[in-house]
Amino acid sequence: MLKRVFLGLFIAATIACSAAPRITDIDVPGSNNLKPDPRQSLVTKEIAELVTNLGYKKISLNDSLGSVIFNNYLKDLDGNKSYFLASDIKDFEQYRTTFDDDMKNGDLTAAFYMFNVYQKRYNERLQYSLKELQNKFDFTKPETYTYDREKLPYFKNIEESNQSWAKKVKYDYLNLKLSNQKDSVIKANLTKRYDNLLSQSKKINNQDAFQIIMTAFTSSIDPHTSYFNPANAANFNIDMARSLEGIGATLSSENDFVTIKSIVPGGPADKIKKLAIDDKIIGVAQGNEEFVDVVGWRLDNAIELIRGKKGTTVRLKILSKNQDLSATPKIISIVRDKIILEDQSVQKKIKSITKDGKTYNYGIIEIPAFYADWKAMQAGNPNYKSTTRDVKMILDSLKNENVDGVIIDLRGNGGGSLNEAIDLTGLFITKGPVVQVKDYRGKVEVDEDEDPSVSWSGPLAIMTDRFSASASEIFAGAIQDYGRGIIIGNTTYGKGTVQSAIAMKRIDSKFSDKDDQINLTMGKFYRINGNSTQHKGVIPDILFPTVFPADKYGESSEPSALPFDTIRSSNYTKVADLKPTIAELNVLHNQRMKTSKDYEYLLQDIQEFKKKDAETTLPLNEEELKKQRDEQEEKNLKRDNDLRKLRGLPPLKKGEAKPLKEENFDFIQNESMKIMTDYIADPKIAKK
Incomplete structure (x- = not known):
């Protein structure tokens, strides 16, 4: 199994003091005037040491990287360019090439100053919005509101900012007006909304600011090295343990x-x-x-x-x-x-499909994450919570219910425990390698399933989408490499890196008063065939087009992501050669897609997504916006009713809600069952 990297490896050298810190007035009227505390300075220096000495990606904390950190910080604060003025950015530029030294020295003065300016602008915009609510709005003008400002320059001055925010308030107002609310109710609701945002802003503390600063720092190294303040660390560990x-x-x-x-x-x-x-x-x-x-x-x-x-x-x-x-x-x-947290754990359902008069039953296992309650396991609790244990219990029940096949749904599963991905693979193979891990020193270790027992030896399919990542890709890749099952869906995310969770209190006793941690990228995993999943992900055997393009969603869209590469293949024996079978299944699948209304609508959704993604403005003319929404609502209703008719369901009237007990039709899941049925039922395919 994967060996844990313990803090005994940590190099406890400290960075020598360099030049005296710059004198910067952190106090900014209109903000909470947040200041870093001494512990945050120490944490920053320690993390700079960790990422430099133990991180998988060999980096030099220099002016070039400092500029990247600076850009990431600005983006994290105001990525939509809705708050800062051009004069603010000009003022901040003096810190661009010193962010690297600041991180090394634990000097957070400049970063906190920038945060305080951001909060001042944020509060100003909300106060301005409250003032704007006192005006009367004319919704007959041919105006538009630019809601996506990411590619625009920062506001030249406060007047330009006011013009944009006046339109935002006008849009917020129009949005409620189109839902038939009275003017007095709209004003009351928006006043309450803006006041609540101001109230929440007053509660922001230096831990919040520090979290954003450290996120900008760590994401500049690679997308998955992350610092978690105590509150976020607690939530992360709850999520892992379920x-x-x-x-x-x-x-x-x-x-x-x-x-x-x-x-x-x-x-x-x-x-x-x-x-x-x-x-x-x-x-x-x-x-x-x-x-x-x-x-x-x-x-x-x-x-x-x-x-x-x-x-x-x-x-x-x-x-x-x-x-x-x-x-x-x-x-x-x-x-x-x-x-x-059962609603966030593995779930099962049984669904049926009929072909040539015969009914086939499938156990569908939805796995939202690869979780494990390590504390309970280490404490010797025999009923500790984990993905593999939950799936094994479900497989045992499915065998008793005589299902014809099992479909594992990994859509939206962002990963989790590497060991769970290995153990889960072991439920479907006898013995053998599952994943290869190369550590930050270049050493490669092969992690194997050592348990010869198999919980399910029957027909198997794995469903993936663009957001199936990390441990999901290890599991899906291993099943594909062994020829143990058929992978169906979209190409996965492409996260092929391994993080070790390091509690700051384990680094040094001076951090023992808090439960913060860093998840540090210290390794890269590879499939047993030698390919990394990094950037490229796992490509399904039966591939569906995706709504989410690779240049905007997935590892390949991350500027700091590690590259794709390969290492030597592991020594493993395939369960079966499914290539001929997959070729036949693709022929039958493609034939169905030619006449599938669901598939036609999926292709339309992809085009509609591209169109919407390119839009940056909305009309502020009431008649025009209402027309847009009515047309979209009518289009959606027609589509829904066309599909309901195909499924023998009664049409819905405008404004009528779908019956509560009626399950949403899952086209990809339904087609996966048809593919599995082709696999099981067709003797020409089954004998290959």
Whole structure:
């Protein structure tokens, strides 16, 4: 299995002090006047050391890279060029070639100054928007609003910015007007919206600024080296484990209130039956301690109080949806527990298709990510959560239900645990190599499935799309290389790099007070045939056209991405040579596509996406915008009803919602079942 790179490898040298830091006034009137703290300076220096000495991509932190970091930072702050003025950018240019030295020295003065200027401009635009709401709007003029400013220059001055933002407010107003809201209601709603954005802006702290600065830094090295501040690190690890310890409720921030948006079935909050959707949490207490008032708090800070270790008690002060702060809150106690996020875990369904009078049943397994609860596993919990364990249980149930084939749906699966990709492959092959990993020293290690047992030996298909990445590509590539199954869908993302999660507290004891981490690219993985998936991804055996072009979506669209290359092939034995079979399946698939209305609409969607993607403006003329929307709505309704007719469903009337119990038709999934049925049912194909 893949060996972990431990911090014993970390070179603990520090960067010698160079020139004295530039004197820059960070304080900017109209902003929160955020300043870096000493710990953030130390973290910056340590990360500069890590990416330089242990990163897979050998880089020199010089003026050239400093300029890239500078550009990325500007883009992360104001990529749409909606806030900064040209004079701001001119002022910032003095820092372009010093960002590299700043990162090495942990000098965040310039970066925080730029952030404070950004926040000042952000607040100014919202205050201006509130003022604009007092005006009367004329929606008969032939005006347009340019919403996509990415390729335009920064505003020349405040007057030009005002002109653009006046049109944005006008568009926001028109958007609500077309939904038949009264003027008084529109003004109230937009005032509330802009005020809420201003309120959220006031809650921005130096951790938020630092996260953006470090993201600009690490993304300049490669797209997947990432720093996570403590809040983001916690969320990342919850996502990997698909579990957390808390009350079992999803929370959001609405008008300064922490609000319950969903309750996890079977969780602590669900069991007590005392909480409802849209309830507002106004106070939090640990056990019998005093309550802390959380009205107006940042959501992540409130969540930190509400989450806690399994078995501990949290008390909440609750107001119902329609109560205000003058009402008497109810107080409830909840014993925290471990919450399994089942709705974000592997799911199964069984679907059927008929060919020549015979029905074929397929087990469809949707895998949203490659997750593993490492803490539970290391603690010896025999029921720890992981993708492979969940899929194995589903495969066992599908065998009992006598399905004819299994389809693994990896669409939208961005990856996760490398070990899970290896173990999952092992459910479908006896033994053998699954992936090759080259580390930052150039050493290649072959990671194998060492378990001879097979959970499913029958017909297998893997569905992919442009957003199937990383571990998804390892699994799909291995299945393809072994000839174990058929890959169907779109070419995958093309992420062929391996990250090691390094907790900052493991680097040095001076970081022990926080739970932040860096995910550092320290290796590159290769298929067992020697090809990298980097840039090129996995190309399906049955290829569908994609709505998302490679120049804008996928690894090949990332300027700092590592290149495609190859290494020696592993020593492995194919399960089968599927090339002749795939050729026959493609013939039958292409014949169906010639007369498929769904396929015709898919091609139309691709053209429509290209057209929309090229647009940058919207009309501010009420009649024109309404006409556009009515025509699009009519077109969509006609299309939906044409397809509903093909499926024997009654047509929908304008404005009528689809019945709640009616499942969305998945054309790609349906065609995958037809391809599998061709594979199983046609003796000419099956014997090849």
